[in-house]
Amino acid sequence: MTAGPFPGGDRPAGCAGRAIIEVTGLWHTYMAGTPFEQTALRGVSMDVRAGEVVGILGRTGSGKSTLIQYLNGLMRPVRGRVVVDGHDLANPRTDLRTVRQRVGLVFQDPETQMFEPLVGDDVAYGPRQLRLPAEEIRARVRWAMDAVGLPFERFKDRYTFSLSGGEMRKAALAGVLAIRPRVLVLDEPTSGLDPGARAELRRRIQDLRDREGLTLVLVSHDMEEVARLSDRLYVLQDGAVAAAGPTREVFGDAARLAAVGLLPPEPVQIVQRLRALGMAVRPDALTVEEAADAVAALLDG
């Protein structure tokens, strides 16, 4: 676990390692050259450094989903530069499969991509495609399933469709983890789950960073979730970066967030309102616990 009293957001961005993904001036147009063409990204620049959790926020249609498809080489840039772990995606000699092994991308509702009848087989799809030896495949599947909280022995021979919604989501996540990426990109990882499964999955995601040393990129609508998990944020609007910086800074700037049509997490809103009423509450509380502490400190005087 991270040291310090508060989860997420505490480690100054500067202490993270070197940039593992660098995006510079990236543009993207869908259906280019047809009457349906539509520009989704307008000169986005961002970077992801080894060991940090980067959150990407933005309303529907702001370009989040398009952007993350560049991070693992699903698309090659036509205008702009994307460098993933030293591989320039625009270079036609870059093997995109290598890039996709370094960066795992978990799409929204990943359970819809499962196709094998047995859970273990489905998780093994990736490693099998990599043509690894059988023991290595087994070891990776075991590791991936244990890492997401589906004990290997108990779940490997379960029928995929007999899993609960939360278990299925975790199994799909394990399917991406099994290719052992260094960076994991998650698109709305907890959407559509019940609160219990959501909290559990969130904890597992945190463990992936803290215990397994994965670098994470998190796309979410859930402000609370982003606040808890991310070190740094990028806010997208109409395909461009509207705000970027450490999580506390971005959420602290209520006016700027409002300008792009987003509200900060509720605890932040409460603290901001208290301060607007003239109370000297600590301004940088992010989570419910921090807000509670801040209010308690105020009451204690």
Add this chain to the structure above:
Amino acid sequence: MSEFELLRNITIGQYLPTGSYLHRMDARAKIVATLLLVGAVSFTPTLAGNAVLIVVCLGIVALGRIPMTYALRGLLPALPLLVILAVMQLLFFGRAYDPSSPVVFHWGWIVVTAAVLRLVIISAARFVELLFVTSVFTLTTTTTELTHGIESLLRPLRRFRVPGHELALVVTIAIRFVPTLALEAERLMKAQASRGGGIGGGRWQFVERTRQMLPILVPLFTFALRRGEELIVAMEARAYTGGAGRTTYAVLRGSAADWLVPVAALAFLVAMLRAPFPV
């Protein structure tokens, strides 16, 4: 640039509002005219006739104010099929098809006669013409117009218990699902590629490509079934009971002049069948 952008090359089932005369035309007249043109394409067995048809097709594309590059892009997905078809015909027809025709190429057991060569060119041309005619039809007709058009055309057959409304609905849903399924397939290809799936293989490595389709096809079928069920529930929730006594929001109204188009198409069909093309 993306190896996954499937919809880009699918022009069938898309609607492209350019406001041309073909867009404004009565859907019923357009359906009849399209069928007659399809007939003309299917029954023209000569090289010169097919050349005329290609020119007519390009004229129709222009009349619909559809960008030529966009119409041509629709041919791309059909290209491998066309090539396979041509190769099969060239390799295996030999002398079996019209033995009296002179041999133009002979190597081992491969024999290509002039008649086969002619057949290859004509079948490829037919394919392209059919794609043009049907693409222009769907690009200029909304699904609503299509449904009402089919339903209205089938109405006289109701006394023979032909379920016109239901047939029209089936066609509409089938067409409506093409882009939906293409988008979902695209999403699944990307998702499987993101966990190590080697989607791809060369464009021409068919066996490899087919084997790798399984992780896409299984979830795609599940998706299609689920969407189908959702559609049923949604229709029943809105008290859908079939065609009887249903009034329509979009009323088909075309001018009498619109019916001159199928008349012209019929005249064209007859002319094509009767014309003494030399080759």
